[in-house]
Amino acid sequence: MDPLLQVRHLRVEFPSRRGALTAVDDVSFGIAPGEILGMVGESGAGKSMTGAAIIGLLEPPGRISGGEILLEGRRIDDLPQGELRKIRGRKIGAIFQDPLTSLNPLYRIGDQLTETILTHLEMSPVAARARAVRLLEEVGIPAASERLDHYPHQFSGGMRQRVVIALALAAEPRLIIADEPTTALDVSIQAQIIGLLKRLGHQHGTAVLLITHDMGVIAETSDRVAVMYAGRIVEIGPVADIIKRPRHPYTVGLMGAIPDMSRKVERLVQIEGAMPRLDAIPSGCAFHPRCPRAIARCRAERPELLAAGSSHAACWLAGEVVHV
Amino acid sequence: MSEAAPLLEANGLKCHFDVSAPLLNRLLEHQPRQVVRAVDGVSFRIDKGTTFGLVGESGCGKSTLARLVVGLYRPNAGAIRFEGVDLAAGTARTGSKSPQARMQMIFQNPYASLNPRWRVADIIAEPLRFRNLVHGRAAVSARVAELLRQVGLSPADAQRYPHEFSGGQRQRISIARALAGEPDFLVCDEPTSALDVSVQAQILNLMKDLQRRLGLTYLFISHNLAVVYHVSDTVGVMYLGRLVEWADTESLFRRPQHPYTRMLLDAIPDLAMTGRPRTPVAGEVPSPLDPPPGCAFHPRCPFANARCRSEVPQDTKLPGGAVACHAVAEGRLPAWKEYGA
Numbered sequence: 001m002d003p004l005l006q007v008r009h010l011r012v013e014f015p016s017r018r019g020a021l022t023a024v025d026d027v028s029f030g031i032a033p034g035e036i037l038g039m040v041g042e043s044g045a046g047k048s049m050t051g052a053a054i055i056g057l058l059e060p061p062g063r064i065s066g067g068e069i070l071l072e073g074r075r076i077d078d079l080p081q082g083e084l085r086k087i088r089g090r091k092i093g094a095i096f097q098d099p100l101t102s103l104n105p106l107y108r109i110g111d112q113l114t115e116t117i118l119t120h121l122e123m124s125p126v127a128a129r130a131r132a133v134r135l136l137e138e139v140g141i142p143a144a145s146e147r148l149d150h151y152p153h154q155f156s157g158g159m160r161q162r163v164v165i166a167l168a169l170a171a172e173p174r175l176i177i178a179d180e181p182t183t184a185l186d187v188s189i190q191a192q193i194i195g196l197l198k199r200l201g202h203q204h205g206t207a208v209l210l211i212t213h214d215m216g217v218i219a220e221t222s223d224r225v226a227v228m229y230a231g232r233i234v235e236i237g238p239v240a241d242i243i244k245r246p247r248h249p250y251t252v253g254l255m256g257a258i259p260d261m262s263r264k265v266e267r268l269v270q271i272e273g274a275m276p277r278l279d280a281i282p283s284g285c286a287f288h289p290r291c292p293r294a295i296a297r298c299r300a301e302r303p304e305l306l307a308a309g310s311s312h313a314a315c316w317l318a319g320e321v322v323h324v
Numbered sequence: 325m326s327e328a329a330p331l332l333e334a335n336g337l338k339c340h341f342d343v344s345a346p347l348l349n350r351l352l353e354h355q356p357r358q359v360v361r362a363v364d365g366v367s368f369r370i371d372k373g374t375t376f377g378l379v380g381e382s383g384c385g386k387s388t389l390a391r392l393v394v395g396l397y398r399p400n401a402g403a404i405r406f407e408g409v410d411l412a413a414g415t416a417r418t419g420s421k422s423p424q425a426r427m428q429m430i431f432q433n434p435y436a437s438l439n440p441r442w443r444v445a446d447i448i449a450e451p452l453r454f455r456n457l458v459h460g461r462a463a464v465s466a467r468v469a470e471l472l473r474q475v476g477l478s479p480a481d482a483q484r485y486p487h488e489f490s491g492g493q494r495q496r497i498s499i500a501r502a503l504a505g506e507p508d509f510l511v512c513d514e515p516t517s518a519l520d521v522s523v524q525a526q527i528l529n530l531m532k533d534l535q536r537r538l539g540l541t542y543l544f545i546s547h548n549l550a551v552v553y554h555v556s557d558t559v560g561v562m563y564l565g566r567l568v569e570w571a572d573t574e575s576l577f578r579r580p581q582h583p584y585t586r587m588l589l590d591a592i593p594d595l596a597m598t599g600r601p602r603t604p605v606a607g608e609v610p611s612p613l614d615p616p617p618g619c620a621f622h623p624r625c626p627f628a629n630a631r632c633r634s635e636v637p638q639d640t641k642l643p644g645g646a647v648a649c650h651a652v653a654e655g656r657l658p659a660w661k662e663y664g665a
Contacts, residue, residue: 042520043491158608186381186547188605191591213520216593243595257525258595259554261577267532268525268554274490275520 003030004072004207005054005175011066012049012058014278021278023049023062025231028305031175034205036198038222038239040215040254044275045228047211051177053077054209055092056084071175090120093168093206097180099160102167103152109163110148113170120171135166139196158189165196172204179211194221215258219243227251230276230286237311247313249291285315293317329408330369331509331541332393337402339363339388343613360612362388364565365402370558372508375535375542377556377573379549379588381609385565386545390513393543394429406509425455428502432514434494438486444497445482448472451505471500476530492523496530503534511543516551528555549592553577558645561585564612564620571645580660581647583625619650627651 012024024046031037039047052058054069056076069077076087088094096102104112113132114125123131129148136144139162152160161181168176178197182190198221201208210222218225219239226236227248235248246252256269273290276282282289288298297316308318344350344357363385370376380386391397393404395411404411406423428451431437438447448468452458458467469479475496486494495515502510512531516524532555534540546552552559553573560570561584569582580586591605607624610616619637622628632650639646640653651657 042522156608186609187549187588187591188381189608191593191605194593214593215521216595219595220593254522255595257521259528259548259550261550261553261592261594264553264574267529270525270529271522272526274492274523 002032002073004033005031005209006070007050007054007067008070009067010050010053010064010069010077012046012053012062013065014062016279018279020065022281023231023278024053026067027228027231027233028067029226029233029236031207031209033174033207034202035224036201036208036210036222038218038225039209039211039228040213040218040225041228042213042254042275044230044278046231047228048179049231050228051094051179051209051211054175055088055094055177056081057088057094086120089116089173090171091174093171093173093176095161095164095168095176095178095181097183099157099164099184100152102164103160105152108149108151109155113148113163113167116167116170132166132170135169136163138169138200139163139166140192141166157185158192161185161189161193162196165193165200169200169204169206173206175207175209176201177209177211180213181210182217183212183214190217197221215243215254227254230281231278232286232314233305234287234315235311235313236305237309237313241309241311245309247308247311247318248287248315249293249317250287251313253290331372331407332543333369333405334393335367335403335405337363337366337389337392337404338400339385339392339397340400358613361565361615362612363392363399366562366565366567367402368560368567368570370509370541370543372541373535373539374557375544375555377552377559378543378545378562379547379552379559380562381547381588383564383609383612384562385612386547386562387513389562390429390511390543390545394427394511395424425505426507427509427511428505428507430495430498430502430510430512430515432517434491434498434518435486437498438494438501440486442485443482444468444472444484444486444489447486447497448482448501448504451501455505457504457506467504471504474503474534475500476526490523491519492526495519495523495527499527499530499534503538507540509541509543511545513545514547515544517546517548524551531555549577549588561588564609564615566620566648568621568649569645569647571642571647575642575644581642581652581657582621582649583627583651583657584621586660587624619648625651627657 008028010024010027013020013022027050041047053064064077068075071091110132114128117128117131132148133144136147141147141159141162155163182193185193194217212218222239225239225242226233229250235242235251242251246255253269253271259268271290276286284300284302285298288294303314303316305312305314306318339362341360341362343360345355366389378386392399409423411423445468448471449464452464452467458464468482472479472481477496516527519527544555556573559573559576560567563584569585580589587605616623618633618635622632637648637650639648
C-alpha cells in the first residue's frame with residue numbers, strides 16, 4: 001500500500017546565539033492507511049518535535065530546515081499558514097497529553113465539537129449536532145446527547161480524553177498524531193483509551209502516529225515502531241521484531257530498563273549516563289558514550305539506518321545478533 | 325511476614341478532610357457537611373530491612389497515607405507505632421533519636437522538592453545542621469561529599485545549583501538529602517514517576533543498593549505495578565481510602581485475589597501482550613466525596629452481589645496476606661489465570 005504520510009530527511013532546528021540546535025535530524029518514515037506507527041524515546045529525543053513538525057505546530061523559533069513531509073503524495077511542509085489550517089483538523093487530527101489544556105474551559109463540549117465539524121464539513125448546524133452526538137457515542141461516552149451541554153470540568157480525566165479523541169475524529173481525518181495520549185491517565189483508563197484508539201484506527205482506516213515513552217503502550221497498539229535517540233531514528237521495524245530482537249544497543253538497554261513482571265530480577269539493566277543535550281551531541285553515533293559495545297568506528301563515523309533482519313537499525317554492529 | 329517485631333505498624337488509620345462549603349452557605353443552601361475519607365481504616369506492618377509497596381490509581385489515598393506515616397498529617401483515628409512506640413505519644417526524649425528523626429521522605433518531583441536558590445552542599449547539609457549530627461565546617465563538607473559519592477554523584481557537584489542537574493541527578497540529590505539524617509525508614513512517594521525509563525532503572529538500582537548497604541526500610545508508593553513488583557517484598561493495593569488486598573509480592577502478582585487487583589494487573593500494557601486481545605476494563609474510580617455504599621469497588625466488579633452493595637467487606641486472612649472481599653470470603657471467586665505463565 002502507498003504510504004499515506006511520508007516524511008523524508010526531516011530536520012528541525014532551533015536558532016540560538018551559539019548556532020542552530022538540531023532537535024530532529026534526518027528523520028524519514030512512512031505510515032500506511034490504517035497503520036499505527038509507534039514512536040518511542042526518552043524526553044528530549046525529538047519525538048514530539050517530529051509530531052509538531054508534521055502538523056505544522058512547531059513553536060517558534062523552531063523551524064523545519066530540511067527535508068519534506070508528504071500527505072497523500074502532496075507536500076504539506078511548505079504550505080502557507082492558511083492552507084495548513086485547512087488541512088489541520090480536516091486531514092490531520094491531533095490528540096495531546098493533557099486533555100484539560102486541549103479543551104476550552106469556557107465552552108460546552110457540544111459547541112467545541114460542532115465548531116470543528118462546521119469549520120471542516122459542509123452541513124447544517126442541526127446535522128453537525130447530530131454528528132457530535134454520534135461521535136461522543138463512538139468514543140464511549142454514556143448519555144451523549146445530555147453530555148453535549150456540559151463543560152470540560154464536568155468530565156473526569158478519562159472522559160475528557162475521550163472528548164479530545166472525538167474532537168480529533170470530528171472531520172474524519174486521514175491521519176491522527178497522538179502525542180502521549182494516555183500518559184496523564186490511570187492504568188485502567190489508559191487501557192480503555194488504548195483500546196479505543198486501536199479500534200477507531202482500524203474501523204476508519206485512519207493512520208496513527210502514536211508518540212509515547214511507554215514501550216508497553218507501543219507493544220499493545222502499534223504495528224510498527226520507531227525508536228528515537230538524540231533527534232534521530234535509531235531503529236525502526238515491525239513491533240514484534242523490535243521487542244523480541246532489538247538490534248540497536250539503545251533499544252536493548254531501553255527494553256532491559258523496564259521492570260518485568262513475569263520474572264523477578266535483582267537489578268535492572270542500566271544505561272549509564274543520560275541523553276546528551278542538543279548543544280553537545282557527541283560525534284559519530286550519538287549513543288556511543290553510553291554504549292557498552294562501542295568501537296572506534298562508532299566515535300568517528302555516524303551510522304545510517306541499515307536493514308537488519310526485518311527491521312532497520314542505525315548501528316555499526318546491527319548485523320550481529322545482540323543478546324539481551 | 326516474619327514473626328519479628330515490625331519496624332512500623334499502622335492500625336486502623338483514618339484521615340478525613342472536611343471539604344464542606346462555608347458555614348453560611350451551608351445554612352442558607354441547606355447543604356450537608358462534606359467529608360472526604362482519604363484514608364479510611366488502613367492497617368499494615370513493615371518489617372525491618374524490607375520494602376512495602378503501595379499501589380493504586382490517583383485519588384485512592386496513597387499519598388495521604390505517606391503523609392500520615394511521616395507525620396505531615398495527623399490521623400483522625402488509629403495509631404502508628406515505630407518500633408513499638410506510638411508516634412502520637414509525642415517526642416519523649418529517652419536518649420535515642422525520636423521516631424520522626426529516623427524517618428525521611430523522598431518526593432515525586434525532584435524539580436519542586438529542591439530549593440533552586442541553594443547550592444547542593446547547603447541542601448544536603450541542612451538536615452546535618454538541623455539535627456546537629458556533624459560539627460564544624462570541614463566535617464560537614466566531608467559528610468556532604470561522602471553522601472554525594474554514596475548516591476553516585478561527584479563531591480565537586482556540591483558547589484552547583486539544582487538547575488544544573490538532570491531529573492535523575494536531582495532525584496539522587498533528594499536521596500542524598502534524605503540519607504543525611506541517617507534514617508532507618510524512607511517513605512518514597514512516586515520517586516521515579518517523573519523520570520525516563522533508563523533513568524528510572526538507575527534510581528531503582530541505587531535504592532536497592534542503598535537498602536542492602538545501610539539496612540534501610542522503605543515504604544514505596546507508585547502507580548506503576550511493574551516498578552512496585554521490582555522493588556517490593558510486600559505489596560498493598562489501595563482503592564478509595566482502603567487497603568483492599570496485601571500479600572507478599574510473589575503471591576500478589578501470581579495469585580491476585582481482589583477483583584480490583586486482578587483488574588489492575590489486567591490493564592497494564594505489557595511487552596508480552598503484542599498482538600493479543602485483552603479483557604476490557606470497565607468504569608472509573610468513583611469520586612471520593614461520594615463513594616458507593618458497601619464495597620467501594622462493587623460498581624466495577626464483575627462478581628458483585630447484593631451483599632457487596634450494602635456491607636463493607638472486612639479482611640479475610642490468607643497465607644502471607646489478607647484481602648477485603650465478600651466473594652473471596654464466600655469462596656465464590658473463580659481462580660486467576662496465572663500471569664506470564
